[in-house]
Amino acid sequence: MQSLEEIYRQHVHRVYNIALNHLRNVEDAEEVVQDVFLAVHEKGMQFEGKSSLGTWIYRIAVNRSLDKLKLRGAQKRGWGVLQYFDVFTQWVPQQDTEFNHPGVALEYKEELKQWFGWIDCLPEKQRTALILVRMEGLEISEAAQILGTTEKAVESLLGRARKNLVKFSQKSEGK
């Protein structure tokens, strides 16, 4: 059986990049990495071996990233007030998360900031399919396993994401 360190070395790179492409913030992505491997350590016994270990870990990474995005969205919408009831225990002051993606070169920063803005407008599954297949270079079959769907569904998600992105770009050109 592999040790946690071995599993970490093997998968951290992809986990980090999945989180970073979802969140575009180094601190948040590092937090997701910690959460993911903590979950792997704690729930390792629950891994049933139905999928590969990598797929299972990347699925956790996707879910944690989406949870963090939802939390960020909720805080932006002012639902952070609800967290006030967790007073003195978990309340964290709201911060505007900056675009902080170390994988984006300075000359492309503005262009990619806009592009990522469009990606944020995509439905959750389309966004994740795009990140997994086009940015992480995963096979469609692997992305399908991570998303818990079929290969055809992933292809269709990518098709719809493409159409939506074209729409967004046309809208922004029309402005």
Next chain:
Amino acid sequence: MKKKQEFDPFAPANRVNRVEVSPFVFSRVVSKIESKREEKSYREELGWKGAMLGSGAKSVGLSLNVTWIFAALVVVFLEVMVIRGALQGPNTGDIASAELMGDFLNQTEQLYDHEN
């Protein structure tokens, strides 16, 4: 005829480079695991009391939340009472007191009449 180049909305993905994670992240994961393990073994050492302590800590957090919600409800209730009072106006009180005084005066008068 020259065909207009089609816009590929996925093309910007190729300009995003893959990034290495900070080497300190793993040590943070390990320290989190260790602190959780220590917490667990501390509870086990304390045995039953430890378990109670653990559940007590949770219930303290829960009761804190309940207290805040209760306090908020009380504030809302008081606000409603104040608003309702303000909407009814100051006359209601006067009428009540006038009737009360009226009864009292009547009774006094009756007593006076009775005695005389």
